Amino acid sequence: MNNLKIFLITIFSLIFLVACEKKETSNPIKIAAIEPLSGPYAAVGKDTIDIVTYSASVINKNGGIKGRMIEIIPMDNAMKAEKTTELLRKAIDDDIRFITQGAGSSHALNIIKQLEKYNSRNPGKEVLFLNHSAVTTSFTNENCTFFHFRFDSNVDMKVAGLVSHMSKDNSIKKVYLFNQNYVYGQTFKDAATRMLTKNAPNIDIVGDELIPPFGKVQDFNPYVTKIKLSGADTVLTGNWGPDAYRFVNALKDAGLKVKLFGIYISQPAGMAAMEKNLLFNDVIVVKEFNPTNLAAPSWYKEYEKGHIESVGFTPDADRIRFMFEMLKSAIEKVNSYEPKDIAYALEGMEAKSVDGGKAVMRKDDHQMHFDMQALLVSEKKDQSILYRGKDFDMSYVNVGNIPMEDITLDTSCKMLRP
Amino acid sequence: MSVEVLLFIIFNGLLYGMFLFMLSSGLTLIFGMMGILNFAHASFFMIGAYLGYQISLYSSFWIAILLAPLLVGYIGAMVEKYGLRNVHKYGHIAELLFTFGLFYIIEEIVQMIWGKTPVAYKVPELLNFPLIQVSGMAYPAYSMFRLVLSVLIFIAIYRILAKTKTGLIIKASLTNPDMVAALGHNVPRVFSNVFGFGCGLAGLAGVMAGNVIGTEPSMALLLGPIVFVVVVTGGLGSIKGALVASIIIGLMQTAAVSLEFNLNNIFQYLGYNIDINSTLNYFTNITISQLSPIVPYLLLIIILIARPRGLFGKRDV
Numbered sequence: 001m002n003n004l005k006i007f008l009i010t011i012f013s014l015i016f017l018v019a020c021e022k023k024e025t026s027n028p029i030k031i032a033a034i035e036p037l038s039g040p041y042a043a044v045g046k047d048t049i050d051i052v053t054y055s056a057s058v059i060n061k062n063g064g065i066k067g068r069m070i071e072i073i074p075m076d077n078a079m080k081a082e083k084t085t086e087l088l089r090k091a092i093d094d095d096i097r098f099i100t101q102g103a104g105s106s107h108a109l110n111i112i113k114q115l116e117k118y119n120s121r122n123p124g125k126e127v128l129f130l131n132h133s134a135v136t137t138s139f140t141n142e143n144c145t146f147f148h149f150r151f152d153s154n155v156d157m158k159v160a161g162l163v164s165h166m167s168k169d170n171s172i173k174k175v176y177l178f179n180q181n182y183v184y185g186q187t188f189k190d191a192a193t194r195m196l197t198k199n200a201p202n203i204d205i206v207g208d209e210l211i212p213p214f215g216k217v218q219d220f221n222p223y224v225t226k227i228k229l230s231g232a233d234t235v236l237t238g239n240w241g242p243d244a245y246r247f248v249n250a251l252k253d254a255g256l257k258v259k260l261f262g263i264y265i266s267q268p269a270g271m272a273a274m275e276k277n278l279l280f281n282d283v284i285v286v287k288e289f290n291p292t293n294l295a296a297p298s299w300y301k302e303y304e305k306g307h308i309e310s311v312g313f314t315p316d317a318d319r320i321r322f323m324f325e326m327l328k329s330a331i332e333k334v335n336s337y338e339p340k341d342i343a344y345a346l347e348g349m350e351a352k353s354v355d356g357g358k359a360v361m362r363k364d365d366h367q368m369h370f371d372m373q374a375l376l377v378s379e380k381k382d383q384s385i386l387y388r389g390k391d392f393d394m395s396y397v398n399v400g401n402i403p404m405e406d407i408t409l410d411t412s413c414k415m416l417r418p
Numbered sequence: 419m420s421v422e423v424l425l426f427i428i429f430n431g432l433l434y435g436m437f438l439f440m441l442s443s444g445l446t447l448i449f450g451m452m453g454i455l456n457f458a459h460a461s462f463f464m465i466g467a468y469l470g471y472q473i474s475l476y477s478s479f480w481i482a483i484l485l486a487p488l489l490v491g492y493i494g495a496m497v498e499k500y501g502l503r504n505v506h507k508y509g510h511i512a513e514l515l516f517t518f519g520l521f522y523i524i525e526e527i528v529q530m531i532w533g534k535t536p537v538a539y540k541v542p543e544l545l546n547f548p549l550i551q552v553s554g555m556a557y558p559a560y561s562m563f564r565l566v567l568s569v570l571i572f573i574a575i576y577r578i579l580a581k582t583k584t585g586l587i588i589k590a591s592l593t594n595p596d597m598v599a600a601l602g603h604n605v606p607r608v609f610s611n612v613f614g615f616g617c618g619l620a621g622l623a624g625v626m627a628g629n630v631i632g633t634e635p636s637m638a639l640l641l642g643p644i645v646f647v648v649v650v651t652g653g654l655g656s657i658k659g660a661l662v663a664s665i666i667i668g669l670m671q672t673a674a675v676s677l678e679f680n681l682n683n684i685f686q687y688l689g690y691n692i693d694i695n696s697t698l699n700y701f702t703n704i705t706i707s708q709l710s711p712i713v714p715y716l717l718l719i720i721i722l723i724a725r726p727r728g729l730f731g732k733r734d735v
Contacts, residue, residue, distance in 0.1 A: 040636035043534035181708060212711040215640050218631045219437070221430040222675035228555055229423065242632055245536070249630070255548050255556035273536040273632040388535070 028071035029064075029337065031056070031098040031130075032091040034084055034107065037076035040214070043269050044103050044241075048133070049074045050311045052100060055324045057310070058303060065328045066335075077107060084110050092118065092127060097339050100323075102133025102152075105184055109136070109143065116145045123418065128339035130327065132320050136187055140367035144413035147339060149346055149366045151323040153288070155184065155238070157369075157407040159191040160199075161286040162236065162261050164406040165374040165399075167200035172259065174206040176232035178223070180213035180243055188238035196236075206230045215242035220250035228256050240264035245273040252280040259284065266377050266396075268316050268387040275392065283377040284399065288370050289318045289354040292395040294382035300354045313387040319368070322351040322359065340418055358404050365413035372407060374400040422553050427673045429552055433561055435668025436568040437627055439661050441641065442648035443575060444619030447612055449646070450655035450731075451592050454502065454613070455510060457517040459645055461524040462617040464638040466490045466624025468532055471539035471633055479542035487622040494617025498610045521638065529635045536634035564626050571619070575657050588612055647718045653731025662729055667714045674710035 033052050036045035049072075056070040064070065073096065077083040084107045091099060099115070101108055108131055119126045129148045131139065137154040153161070166172050177192050179185035189208065196203055207230040211217050224247075227235060235258050239247060244265050251258065260283045271278065290296075291314050296304070307315045315321070330345035331337060347366070351359040357371030375396040385392045445459045466486050473482035497520065505512045540546075541560045548556035579585040591598045591608040599605045631637065648667060652659025681702035682692055692699045727733055 040639065042529075046534065210708055212708075215636060216711055218641070219430070219434040219672075221433065222426075222672045225426045225430060225555060226676060229426075242536075242634070242636075246632055249632070253556070253558045253561070253630075269535045272538040273634070275538055275540070388533075390538070 028069045030071050030096045032073045032096045034075045034077050034087050034101045035103050036079040039078045041079045051320050054311050055320045059324050065331050081110055098128050100130040105134045105136035108134030112148050119147050126339045132323050140365040141412045144365050144415050146415050146417055151319045151368045155187045156191045158263050160407045161372045161402040163195040163199050172234045174204050174232045175234045175236050176207040176227050178209050178235050178237040181210035182213045192236055206232050220247050224250045224254045234259040237262045245270040248274050249277050252277040271392050278377055284374055286372045290396050290398050292383045296354050314385050318354055326351050365411040369404050371404050372402040373398050431669035431672035435665035436565050438648055439664035440568045440623035442645040443660055444616035445645050445649050446657055446660040448616040449649050455514045458520040460638040460641040461521050462490050462620040463624040466621030467628025467633040470625030471537050483625050486625045487618045490621025491614040491618025495610045495614030498613035536632045539629045539633040541629045572661050647714045651721045653728030656730035659730030670713050671710050674706050674713050677706040680705045
């Protein structure tokens with residue numbers, strides 16, 4: 001009887017130990033992804049979560065990070081600031097040490113501010129913020145913190161890229177600035193005014209419009225008329241969503257020929273509303289890579305194929321891919337899962353870019369720097385843009401390379417390092 | 419201001435005004451005559467746009483413009499018959515809450531069926547060409563088509579209400595329901611039909627505008643408030659008022675967009691210069707153009723204070 005007891009206890013302890021052991025090895029690296037999954041911005045948030053999940057799954061398929069898998073935990077902030085705060089607290093309570101977010105600079109700022117406090121009060125339990133798309137410049141200037149890394153170029157850098165490309169085009173004489181009246185649009189406008197005056201003195205700014213943002217304007221005709229009367233040959237705009245596609249359609253309807261320079265005009269989520277109207281005017285955007293480049297290296301083509309199969313569209317951005325790869329390299333380099341060690345490893349780290357250009361995380365402000373390309377939206381060339389079951393029959397054509405040096409700007413960041 | 423600018427303001431203002439009229443004419447009947455605060459009016463507009471897209475995908479735009487408004491009207495009549503009629507006896511607040519809920523339900527259903535991103539609803543090829551040129555700005559044939567159709571709709575509603583026996587019965591059912599019922603008319607049915615007709619008009623507006631402003635699930639939310647401004651400004655129940663109010667709002671908003679004028683200009687004229695870096699400049703620097711979206715609501719407030727019955731209304735709000 002006694003022997004049986006000892007035997008049973010031994011067996012159960014063994015099972016328990018094995019179970020614990022198994023749990024230890026499969027213990028995933030949890031990353032909370034806070035994005036809008038309901039409300040008017042749900043389309044953007046859903047796309048983002050899908051891309052993030054896919055990029056992480058590629059890392060997992062290739063053996064994870066030192067055997068540990070990445071687990072993405074999607075959280076819905078419904079584009080409301082107080083929800084973001086609440087979700088961040090929940091993530092911290094659940095012992096999640098990594099946060100990723102991109103849609104909406106106001107939310108990113110919210111996370112930065114909260115983590116700054118939390119991280120300084122809880123040494124040893126820090127949380128790292130991997131920002132893949134929130135582009136307001138101040139996050140890597142006056143609001144910079146050690147535990148924030150931005151993998152996208154900021155507004156100033158994107159505008160610098162656009163202006164650098166515009167200054168090489170002699171047909172551009174008069175430019176009209178057309179932006180949304182909120183923090184991002186104002187940042188875009190200020191940067192554009194500053195850089196055009198400084199770097200492209202032969203281009204005149206003939207108009208400057210800040211429109212009520214987020215689809216409040218239904219009728220763009222009066223704005224198109226104003227642009228027409230100003231005599232502008234080019235419009236520089238940071239608009240996105242309905243504010244971008246309604247504008248493009250209104251230009252086509254009015255038959256107004258201008259060059260359109262921007263960042264998000266050709267966002268795939270809005271393409272269905274424009275289709276070929278997008279080709280009426282030359283639309284030029286800046287990106288870190290060309291999404292429809294048939295000559296991209298084979299490893300990328302494989303990644304792209306999986307992306308189209310599992311997410312349903314052509315990758316529109318490359319930064320989320322290299323964000324996870326850099327996280328992986330950083331963990332492997334320092335052999336630690338501690339955000340503090342990882343943060344130090346990420347500083348100055350280089351990433352593998354698709355088209356062979358440079359890509360490096362600047363140490364001073366934790367801002368990613370990379371070569372950019374000016375891309376013209378055109379009729380289908382080699383490969384077309386696919387989006388959730390639709391083939392838009394359009395491609396991007398590289399019309400100019402923007403070397404990293406042209407968009408490297410000074411930073412006012414004075415970071416406290418732990 | 420040059421003649422050219424004035425011409426553009428009138429043209430763009432008329433086009434936008436007639437769009438507003440199409441959107442809100444149905445609500446004039448529903449809110450203005452029946453007194454139902456239909457918060458979901460713009461949702462019926464959205465359903466119209468989506469049905470227009472779906473039908474034109476399988477057949478043509480011309481079939482869609484006939485069929486979709488009928489379908490939306492039918493849905494509207496059913497909503498009245500099985501929903502609003504039961505709520506009606508609990509008063510306006512209950513009706514408002516009912517349509518408020520309906521608004522969210524319609525938005526969710528639309529998202530479930532057609533997804534969260536805009537659908538590719540296109541202007542019919544037949545009308546997709548520039549018809550007239552005004553100083554270098556083209557106006558597509560489709561805009562003119564919308565303009566003409568909305569004028570025809572106005573004439574039709576106006577005549578039905580003012581000149582026909584149907585109009586007489588409708589107006590009587592709303593003011594003296596018991597008397598009309600005693601005369602042998604089916605009053606609840608008249609109510610259903612009026613509600614359905616109003617929703618059908620919104621649906622028609624959706625079919626005609628969805629391919630211009632983009633058909634997406636948040637369009638109802640963004641257009642929701644403006645329709646009430648038109649109805650209240652025009653005067654409850656007055657279709658003529660809705661037309662005049664729509665055109666006034668269209669012209670005012672278009673004119674406001676065209677004005678690059680701010681308080682700094684006045685101060686400069688008076689000989690003061692505001693420091694660019696001061697806090698005051700933050701306010702005085704705002705141009706009328708930037709304030710254009712609040713123009714309709716400003717008008718609403720002024721009308722409510724100065725003339726609560728609206729421009730052509732016969733009773734107060």
